[in-house]
Amino acid sequence: MEKLPSHQLGKNDPQVSAIGFGAMAQGEDFISIPGTTKIKNLEEYIEAVHIHLTDQQVKQIRQVCENANVVGERYSQQFSDNLFTDSAPIKI
Structure with missing residues (x-):
């Protein structure tokens, strides 16, 4: 986000780091989790629901x-090897 500083968006740094801009622009039924x-960070994430971006900002x-x-x-390769594998069969 260096090329688009938070002050250009009218948001302060904690707010910028607390939200997924792309997710917010997807609609009201789409949220990032x-x-x-840390409780302090969780509180910042929750406050991000009050941030609204203009079409130009998006x-x-x-x-x-x-x-x-x-x-x-x-x-990393270590984790990539396990991303696309079949899960264990369901035991009935």
Whole structure:
């Protein structure tokens, strides 16, 4: 998000880090479920429900994401080996 600072969106840094912009733009029936181990962070995530982005802000965010230079894989090889496997058969 360096190319689109939070102040350009009218949001402060904790709010920006607390929300999944892409998820918010998908509609009211689509939510992201962030993980956290700290109550303070959970409270920030909950407050993010009050953030509303304009169409222009969503467009800016999508443009930055589409032009981002992504380096490396999402998961290490160790974890990738287990991502697309069959689950154990159901015992009846």
